[in-house]
Amino acid sequence: MKPLESKTPEQFIADFFTSFTEAVVHSDEQPADLMARYYTRDVVQVADGVRLDWGRLVAHLRPVRRNLTEFSFQVHEALTDGNRIAARFTIHARMRKSGSVSTRVHMFAEFTPDGLMRRARQLTRTLDQVEPQHEHGS
DSSP states (O other), rough: OOOGGGGGGGHHHHHHHHHHHHHHOOOOOOOHHHHHHHHHEEEEEEEEEEEEEHHHHHHHHHHHHEEEEEEEEEEEEEEEEETTEEEEEEEEETTTEEEEEEEEEEEEEEOTTTSSSSEEEEEEESSSSSOOOOOOOO
């Protein structure tokens, strides 16, 4: 992953999640190897109060790989302060059995100088309607 300062905050977030999800869905790479290209080994992500460490994030990749068929990330805004970023974005996803879902994410995250995520706190909300915009992703 490229360093945070090499792009606008919006583009960095869009590229980070799009390229990571592309690799999860379309590559045969082992989940732990893939994670190592995007996250630090001591990563902690808290999403809606649920704490996910390295092991839980790696385990989460298997069902994503099996069930996600299409996705895009729509970044509404993002701000940086050094290696920290605050972002508001929407994930648009189509799942194999459950159809389409859109999720609004409000995230505060810290990245290493080389662009790996070290920690994140996220609040999410499933949207009632799927927004048809597909700015980043496949």
